[in-house]
Amino acid sequence: MKNLVILGAGTSGTMMANHLVSKLPKKDWKIHIVDQYKTHYYQPGFLFLPFDIYNENQVRKEGKKFIPKGVEYHQLKIEKIDAENNLVELENGVLSYDILIIATGSKIAPQEVEGMHSKAWRDTIFDFYTYEGALALRNKLREFKEGKLVVHITEMPIKCPVAPLEFAFLADSYFDKKGIRDKVEITYVTPLSGAFTKEYSSKKLGYLLEEKNIKLETDFAIERVDFENKKIVDYIDKEISYDLLVTVPTNMGDEVIEKSGLGDDLNFVPTHEKTLQSLEHENIFVIGDATNVPASKAGSVAHFQSETLTDNILLYINNKPLKEEFDGHSNCFIETGKNKALLIDFNYEQEPVTGTFPIAGIGPLKLLKESVLNHWGKLAFRWVYWNLLLKGIPIPFVSRNMSTAGKNINK
Template sequence: MRTLLILGGGTAGTMVANKLHKRLPRDEWTITVVDRDDDHPYQPGFLFVPFGTYESDEIVRSRHHFIADGVTLVYGEIDRVSPDDRVVHLEDGRELDYDYLVIATGTSPRPDQTPGMLGSEWHKSVFDFYTLEGATGLEKALDHFDHGRLVVHICEMPIKCPVAPLEFTFLAEAWLREQGLRDRVELTYVTPLDGTFTKPVASAHLGGMLEERKVEVVTDFMVESVDPDRKVLVSYDEREVPFDLLVTVPVNMGAEFVARSGLGDELNYVPVDKHTLLSTAYDTIFAIGDASNIPASKAGSVAHFAVEVFVDNFLEHVAGLPMTGAFDGHANCFVESGDDKALLIDFNYDTEPLPGKYPIPHVGPMSLLKETHANHLGKLAFRHIYWNVLLPGHPIPLPALMSMAGKEVPDAPNTDSREA
């Protein structure tokens, strides 16, 4: 018997386990998934918790419920991987052998990496919303916030779901208007980027939306520390941004065991081939989802599309054949913009988000780079799809690789667009 060991039972790890369980001969393979606990959060739901849209029990379910029968689920903290021996060591002393290893332990916010962030104001006037604890605490803080300066802040890139801070800003602006507080609150968006997003066309479009909503944007801000006593963000070039309520996205890093195992880069992400997701150091190790260092968004859609390519590649690889699939970095993200509207962006390694229609060219029903109510409904509907279709490994009728069909590509400056 050969053993496939999957570290991490989140989005990517669960999909890999369920899809390969259907494809690998059960009399030749065992599949084991390792995670620290049985709580599987629907992470896109954290964004909505501060505004009362979701309760915590709506976005956290039992991990084992989504793992296929016949796949072993092991609970425990991972201490390290011994790749030369093909052994994973757990902190309680257990050892798990493997023939092939998939690292899918994601990325996590690390407020400890920024001096002062975990100071006296943590979860008082300084919050994250990338954890359930932070999101629920922020909901209570917003209930008592009626004036002052609300700052939305990103420490550094890459981060999990890079559009989420923008979404929070748009939702907060709409919520403040609904509460009759917008004129009493100064809203500021602080980013280490030179614009609002990593891709120029989308950055200009989203930046224009912030300007329309009278949101101040502070760019190229590399945070050095948070001063909790004075309630200011301090940058390395000594600029300061004061706040009354700070909603921050801490530094994101991969799992610590990756560093202890000598498998990661400076942020604990596993270096892999960006098309096959195979480790650049070991041909028995793959990293998928947020755990890898591929130059794509750390988002659930990327994990989903990557898994679709990975499964066939893995079957070829373990059969001793060349891997013929090439993941293109496809990302597909709804961007909540408030007032029951959202945008949709669709892009990959080489092509930035463009306007158009998705998934059916000229028809949609989703519009790309345009605020619509249909996109908002699509964002909300995805929670049902996530639990009932995506995690179980059922097919979704969307291409894993990005298509240019339906996208409007500018021919040249000052000319009309054409649809590809």
């Protein structure tokens, strides 16, 4: 009996377990999944927690209930991957593998910036990329009456690159609804040259910040947080003052990747961007936030990757060439506040453009245009996540590779 071991039972790992359990020959293969955490979080929901749009129970469930029968679940800490000997060292022993899927995700690392992870952490400095951070920020926002709110990105890559911008837009709506928007100055600070990660989107959608009176500071490479004087400082000594700093710290791969010597400087695993096979070990595959591929670190990307990776696992065990198929496909709803949202659809080569989605010429969703329907699409995705995506069920009308149908590619 051969072992296929999945490390991580988050979005990517759980999807792969559900995809593979019915496809691998049961007489030859045993599937294992390892994760130390009992709770599975709907991470896109962390954006809504600080604004009391979602509550705690809407973004967390017991992880084990999504692991299919036929997959052996180990709720244990992963200590190290011994890739040379095809072993995973766990807190209570060793698990051997014939094929390994790394789905260990990424984490925030506020300690990477001087003064960020200080005594002011979750007092005047907050994140919303963790469950605990989002809840703490919710409590802070409930009592915040006036002052300077700075929404800040440390460096790329990060999970869901548009989430910080969504946070700024939702903050604008939140304070407006509370009748104190004129007392809160919102500044969006990014290391990029524009508000959006894609150039066309920045040009097309720059009006949103002006419309909402959100100040934009670009090309800001943070050196340190002066938490005592409530300032962030970049490498050329430019300073931005805050009363409340909502930051996206450096995102890094799991510590086990560093301990195992399998990652780059940020602990992401060097991965073939189209096959999702490790560049260093042919029987190791990588998915989701754990990879270093130049695609967004987002749930939709992991969903599209999982379909290609499932095919490639089956090809690999049959000694057939792998599909160089994954094209970096990502789609994402972008909350713009006041019950509206945008929708973008893109891949490695194609930036977001206008058009209709998912059905060409029909939609019903519009790309790169604000609408109430897109907002409800964003909220509906939580149901899709728990009931379809995690279980490896295809999303109707949405293909793994980006379709150009219905898109204004040359405009």
